[in-house]
Amino acid sequence: MQNLSDDQRWQIVLAKDRRFDGAFVTGVHSTGIYCRPSCPARAPLRRNVRFYAAPAAAEKAGLRPCKRCSPHCESAEEACVLAAIAAIRANVVQGRGALTLGQLGDLTGYAPTHFQRLFKRMVGLSPAAFARALRTEQVRAHLATGASVTAALHEAGFASPARFYEETKGKLGMTASDWRGGGAGKLIHWAIAETTLGPMLVGATDRGVCCLAFGEGEAELRARFPKAELVPAAEDLRDLFAQVVAAVEQPGANGGGSAAIPLDVKGTVFQQRVWDELRRIPCGETRSYGELAAALGNPKASRAVGGANGANHVAVLIPCHRVIAADGTLGGYAYGLEIKSELLRRERGS
Secondary structure, eight states, X not given: OOSOOHHHHHHHHHXXXXXXXXXXXXXXXXXXXXXOTTOOSOOOOGGGEEEESSHHHHHHTTOEEOTTTOTTSOOHHHHHHHHHHHHHHHHHHTTOOOOOHHHHHHHHTSOHHHHHHXXXXXXXXXXXXXXXHHHHHHHHHHHHTTOOHHHHHHHTTOSOHHHHHHHHTTTSSSOHHHHXXXXXXOEEEEEEEEETTEEEEEEEOSSSEEEEEESOOHHHHHHHSTTSEEEEOOGGGHHHHHHHHHHHHOTTTTTTSOTTSOBOOOOOHHHHHHHHHXXXXXXXXXXXXXXXXXXXXXXXXXXXXXXXXXXXOBTTTSOGGGEEOTTSSXXXXXXXXXXXXXXXXXHHHO
């Protein structure tokens, strides 16, 4: 189950917080039913309530789904948002113009402004921002096939290169030409830093840290970035690399020691959202995959959140070690549970 206490779940139920729909269900044993956290029915007595990770667990305990909130079914709101996502995606793939809020309102049956609030609550982005993010992904996909930058921008529906760079400035890490070349021509400075957790590989471009890994070396860095030029870290990067080491050795200092360290990472729109959410987890705290998915507005995306965690090349600075299993155990970690456990111990101790 989620890494929440029963007291926290009870407060969520009293608040009827829709953000946690799908993260757990509420079993009311006096009536024999189970509900979504946001069920509009009158709150039951606390002594009659137990919490379950999923509808299947509640039904195994002999409970049946509430007819009012249908916790075992996709809600009408979720269905409308999914329909809108499909329509926006189809428009982007076909290179057509963005759908207006009015068109999305006609599609879903909601007033445009209400639907925008609903979409943003569930997805984390407005429909327009979501469409822009998908168009940027389309550019990346076309560039990866060897298309020219101009052709890739045209296929993704951008009217001009200027429009593309205006929308993506500061978000790609690499420019469109860099993406087409798979990072060819990028210069990565690297070093092996000795830490109390063992040797730590650090790689950085002129934009920021692009790799942090324990027990790896130049060969692994080259496997991650096969087309980049790798050079030993220069003296002018000494302060940056020292900050990275401090973030590992003294995680409680200055908000975790990593907030001000620049990063140069690339990922899909969803991966970037997961990584941003990871960086919002306070130092010393943990979240389950389900809680992260719920925070992103999609409680059913736990598996996708796990995949985004695994795609993270920058350990500690993007703190995937703060994500644990639903039952409260450590779960997995690319660099071993001993390092994960020690990182969490240091953060809690600070």
